[in-house]
Amino acid sequence: MLAAGAALVPATAANAHPDADRVNVYPPIQGSSTWDRFGLSAPASHHVVFGNWGYLNDWSVDIYRNPGATVVSPFGSKTTSGHPVAVKVVTVRPGCATGNLADGGYRIGLEARDTTTGQILARADVMHVNRKPSGIVVGASVGPWTKLGETGRFRWSSCYQVNGDSGAHIHLEVINQHRYSCYVRRAANTTLNDLTVIGVAGTHHTGQRQAC
Incomplete structure (x- = not known):
């Protein structure tokens, strides 16, 4: 199984951010990729x-690309109100509960902040990352095209049940700082590109797994 990252009991919610202060979520794989293959x-x-x-x-999805594709931050560079968004690394650890990278690669956690208001908007966990560069460490700032690593194929395990290169994927999870983010509903096996919006963070939805 994947390694859990937090207690299941909710903590006290942070202060709300403005409804207009939203940031788009894009595929975490540079170039062409596939939604829910x-x-x-x-x-x-x-x-x-x-x-x-x-x-x-709030929600999760698998996005597919054969091994060797560049993995990047899924957050856009500006909010819908035009405020610049800064993204930093908050988690770097083996993603699977075994702690062995061979079972599923890295989990890299990212945090998006509105630099105009100073408010934290959301976080994303990018899982099954291979070949992480040495500069991707907790506290590092990353841009939209900063390489976090590559897609990879790992050994079969309860954490990574893939038996061919076509099954190589990034497991993406997104969460708002306050209330809930949303995903864009689409059909299985849809082709994505760098500009395909797959979700929106900073929204005020009322629960997990809600479509935008």
Whole structure:
């Protein structure tokens, strides 16, 4: 199983951020990728295993690309009100409960902050990252195209049940600082590109796994 990242009991919510202060979420893989290739990981039902601020994350999805593709931050560079967004690394650890990178690679956690208001908008956990560069450490600032690592194929385990290169994927989870983010509903096996919006953080939805 994947390694859990937080307690399951919610902590006290942070102060709300403005409704207009939203940031788009894009595929965490540079170039072409595939949404929910096999129809098994749609956000409406896909497992959420990590957490931040004492909450389980809001939603998750698997995005596919054969091994060797560049993995990047999924957060946009500006909010919908035009404020610059800064992203920093908050988690770097083996993603699987075994602690062995061979079982599923790295989990890299990212935090998006509105630099105009100073408010934290959201976090994302990018899981199954291979070949992490040495500069990707907790506290590092990353831009939209900063390389976090690559897609990889890991050995079969309860954490990573993949038996071919076409099954290589990034498991992405997103969570708001306050209330809930949302995902953009789409059909299985949909092709994505760098500018495809797959979700929105900073929204005020009322629960987990809600479509925008």
